[in-house]
Amino acid sequence: MTTATQQSATHQIATTQMYRVYIRATPEAIWDAITKPEWSARYGFGGFVSYDLRKGGEYKVRPSAEFRAGAEARGNKLPEVIIDGEVLEADPPRKLVTTFRMLMDERLKGEGFTRITHEIVPGANGVCSLTLTHELEGAPTLAAILSGAFEAQGAGGGHAWVLSDLKSLLETGKSFADSN
Amino acid sequence: MTDDDLVFKALADPTRRFLLDRLFERDGRTLGDLVAEVERAETALTRFGVMKHLRVLEDAELVITRKEGREKKHFLNPVPIRLIHDRWIDKYTERRVSALTSLKHELENQEKQA
Numbered sequence: 001m002t003t004a005t006q007q008s009a010t011h012q013i014a015t016t017q018m019y020r021v022y023i024r025a026t027p028e029a030i031w032d033a034i035t036k037p038e039w040s041a042r043y044g045f046g047g048f049v050s051y052d053l054r055k056g057g058e059y060k061v062r063p064s065a066e067f068r069a070g071a072e073a074r075g076n077k078l079p080e081v082i083i084d085g086e087v088l089e090a091d092p093p094r095k096l097v098t099t100f101r102m103l104m105d106e107r108l109k110g111e112g113f114t115r116i117t118h119e120i121v122p123g124a125n126g127v128c129s130l131t132l133t134h135e136l137e138g139a140p141t142l143a144a145i146l147s148g149a150f151e152a153q154g155a156g157g158g159h160a161w162v163l164s165d166l167k168s169l170l171e172t173g174k175s176f177a178d179s180n
Numbered sequence: 181m182t183d184d185d186l187v188f189k190a191l192a193d194p195t196r197r198f199l200l201d202r203l204f205e206r207d208g209r210t211l212g213d214l215v216a217e218v219e220r221a222e223t224a225l226t227r228f229g230v231m232k233h234l235r236v237l238e239d240a241e242l243v244i245t246r247k248e249g250r251e252k253k254h255f256l257n258p259v260p261i262r263l264i265h266d267r268w269i270d271k272y273t274e275r276r277v278s279a280l281t282s283l284k285h286e287l288e289n290q291e292k293q294a
Contacts, residue, residue, distance in 0.1 A: 015208075016207070016208050016253075016255070017207065017255070018207075018244050018246060018255035018257060019257055019258070019259050020241055020244050020257050020259060021259045021263075022183070022241070131244070133246070147258075148258070151274075151278065157262065160258040160259050160261075160262040161262060161266075163259050163262075164259060164262040164263050164265075164266050165266070167263070168266070176266065176270070176271055
């Protein structure tokens, strides 16, 4: 507990977070890893995404059985859908903008919709950059979770952890969980 | 130089760690804001000097910038540090490591308060 409370006391979480990772993969492979459930289940929290990839389309994430069991073991019963939002822009395989709301508990749900932009830019030697920008106005609890402040309590290391795992999966075929 | 080399080189300097600490406290800052922080810490460093350090941090991808209106904002990108973390600390070791770091923080805090 101490670590998380200390961090939230000293770390004033900004309203926008930016993350960038370089991945040796094609833009299409990275796009699929973000938008297809058979890929999203294999890294990070292992949730099953569902995107209706057009403006105004629905975005939902359902938890994996393992994630659900882990949450229940900590006394947190999860809803059927743990993240919801709306597709604002889908330009495969380059740019995806969606709203994003976490539904895991009432407090997070009450913080309302935030906004995530994924941008994939091909570079030299078959390496692409993936930049994630999360605009988190009015969502301090979500911002703390996504910056990894509650990792020791089992909330995961946030976006940095998820992106590191995504890179590992695409480059080596193995995720964090597989390597154990 | 590999990506890891750039990260370790960038981190091996107290001014650059100071800049990352300031961005960790509050993200999305302008150059002017960061220069003011450096001046407040009374280090003899010019605006040009701060720019040079930020450039090294950007080359290592530890800092990324984005235009917001007419301003250029600097953000701390923790992913390269996470990649180094994940290289040596796996899912199970993570729990033991966090237990020990929590203990260290708790004991040192008690000492400070005593």
